[in-house]
Amino acid sequence: MATTSSAKSGTTTTGAGAAPTTGARAGAAQRGRPRSFDREAALEQALRLFWERGYEATSVADLTAVMGIRPPSLYAAFGDKRALFDEVVARYRESHGAYSARALAEEPTARAGVARMLREAAAEATDPDHPWGCLLISSTVNCTSPEVVEAVRALRNANVRALESLIRADVAAGHEPAGADPAALAQFTATVVQGMSQRARDGATRAELERVAADAMRVWP
Amino acid sequence: MATTSSAKSGTTTTGAGAAPTTGARAGAAQRGRPRSFDREAALEQALRLFWERGYEATSVADLTAVMGIRPPSLYAAFGDKRALFDEVVARYRESHGAYSARALAEEPTARAGVARMLREAAAEATDPDHPWGCLLISSTVNCTSPEVVEAVRALRNANVRALESLIRADVAAGHEPAGADPAALAQFTATVVQGMSQRARDGATRAELERVAADAMRVWP
DNA sequence: CGCCTTCTGTAGTGGTCGATATAGAATCTC
DNA sequence: GAGATTCTATATCGACCACTACAGAAGGCG
Numbered sequence: 001m002a003t004t005s006s007a008k009s010g011t012t013t014t015g016a017g018a019a020p021t022t023g024a025r026a027g028a029a030q031r032g033r034p035r036s037f038d039r040e041a042a043l044e045q046a047l048r049l050f051w052e053r054g055y056e057a058t059s060v061a062d063l064t065a066v067m068g069i070r071p072p073s074l075y076a077a078f079g080d081k082r083a084l085f086d087e088v089v090a091r092y093r094e095s096h097g098a099y100s101a102r103a104l105a106e107e108p109t110a111r112a113g114v115a116r117m118l119r120e121a122a123a124e125a126t127d128p129d130h131p132w133g134c135l136l137i138s139s140t141v142n143c144t145s146p147e148v149v150e151a152v153r154a155l156r157n158a159n160v161r162a163l164e165s166l167i168r169a170d171v172a173a174g175h176e177p178a179g180a181d182p183a184a185l186a187q188f189t190a191t192v193v194q195g196m197s198q199r200a201r202d203g204a205t206r207a208e209l210e211r212v213a214a215d216a217m218r219v220w221p
Numbered sequence: 222m223a224t225t226s227s228a229k230s231g232t233t234t235t236g237a238g239a240a241p242t243t244g245a246r247a248g249a250a251q252r253g254r255p256r257s258f259d260r261e262a263a264l265e266q267a268l269r270l271f272w273e274r275g276y277e278a279t280s281v282a283d284l285t286a287v288m289g290i291r292p293p294s295l296y297a298a299f300g301d302k303r304a305l306f307d308e309v310v311a312r313y314r315e316s317h318g319a320y321s322a323r324a325l326a327e328e329p330t331a332r333a334g335v336a337r338m339l340r341e342a343a344a345e346a347t348d349p350d351h352p353w354g355c356l357l358i359s360s361t362v363n364c365t366s367p368e369v370v371e372a373v374r375a376l377r378n379a380n381v382r383a384l385e386s387l388i389r390a391d392v393a394a395g396h397e398p399a400g401a402d403p404a405a406l407a408q409f410t411a412t413v414v415q416g417m418s419q420r421a422r423d424g425a426t427r428a429e430l431e432r433v434a435a436d437a438m439r440v441w442p
Numbered sequence: 443c444g445c446c447t448t449c450t451g452t453a454g455t456g457g458t459c460g461a462t463a464t465a466g467a468a469t470c471t472c
Numbered sequence: 473g474a475g476a477t478t479c480t481a482t483a484t485c486g487a488c489c490a491c492t493a494c495a496g497a498a499g500g501c502g
């Protein structure tokens with residue numbers, strides 16, 4: 001369900017990132033003054049700030065401060081605040097948020113995948129090395145731009161539907177008890193994950209959330 | 222755990238609300254030009270808007286528009302945006318958010334109280350007559366004012382601790398199986414409630430969340 | 443070198459933010 | 473009625489918002 005990325009070409013200093021419309025030169029020789037900052041590093045800093053404060057509460061001035069650049073550089077490299085946020089969301093799904101798709105893809109059954117996903121969500125949401133909770137869940141809760149809200153909400157709801165499909169396929173294949181209700185289990189799991197993100201932001205510990213994750217698995221038939 | 226209100230004197234047109242510092246005259250005769258708007262009605266409109274958009278994304282201009290007043294009237298009656306929000310939070314806890322404390326107080330056991338609270342949370346969070354989700358959970362997720370964030374977070378965490386105490390007392394009284402872990406059950410319940418609020422804002426239906434609420438009760442020993 | 447291209451820093455743009463000075467209107471007490 | 477008091481409407485305030493015009497700097501290419 002995640003990791004639909006598009007190249008993004010692991011450049012280090014001189015850009016050529018794959019933002020759809022901006023900051024990208026096709027393939028070969030670069031002309032003109034080279035970019036003087038690390039685009040990936042700046043993007044990661046933006047990600048941390050959006051993660052911590054959310055889309056709307058993070059100002060362009062805040063962003064340029066932590067990215068170590070001036071506004072014209074930000075706009076030249078990323079387009080505008082919205083496009084930068086879109087790139088941040090994509091980066092998040094491929095990095096800090098990728099554990100979820102990995103767990104569901106790598107475990108032999110949906111039940112094992114969900115158990116691992118919840119366990120890792122508890123660890124991830126409370127990791128002291130980065131902001132607490134999940135960027136996809138918290139960054140657009142209070143946001144006046146309907147487009148931004150809807151874009152991220154669509155990702156969340158797509159994840160719920162993908163999980164439901166996964167469970168349904170597993171039930172059909174006989175890997176889960178016949179009593180398992182795919183839609184209900186997907187909705188319940190999504191509710192717990194999103195609640196864990198909020199609880200982590202309120203200061204719940206990793207141990208507490210791991211207990212929540214373990215308890216949640218008792219709901220499976 | 223809720224309903225710690227202080228009089229607030231159910232006045233209809235001519236104010237005398239109980240805002241700690243502002244807009245309140247002691248008890249008796251009012252002097253000067255009377256307020257020309259319904260303070261309670263204006264407060265309810267502010268509550269709806271804060272509920273829908275959150276604290277920071279709701280501007281004073283938005284507020285005065287839905288309240289039908291001009292900025293000086295808002296500041297004279299409520300102090301400032303922050304004080305207005307505090308009153309809104311208090312009003313919410315005594316009205317739309319009171320179902321939770323009621324359920325826990327009125328049911329004979331903690332387990333029955335939690336079951337009812339979760340069931341009613343599903344209905345409340347998806348009620349088409351007002352914004353979705355829970356104001357206490359969603360309105361300060363992305364907020365640059367640490368004081369506002371902390372104030373509402375403290376209310377949420379106090380609710381978790383109160384629930385834990387309730388369950389613990391019930392376990393001690395022998396109303397719950399000895400295997401019941403009060404802290405874990407409180408944390409799990411809080412996680413589900415907060416997740417339900419988020420899911421409601423993402424469009425989950427009442428039926429879906431009622432199923433989540435029922436499923437969550439399977440975690441109890 | 444000179445030219446072209448692209449990036450960077452300074453210094454802003456108009457707009458909106460929360461909050462208010464001021465003056466007039468409305469009601470009280472006397 | 474006179475004066476005190478309180479509320480309301482107009483018209484702002486400085487600060488910040490996302491964003492950009494402009495000119496100079498830094499590289500490629502001939």
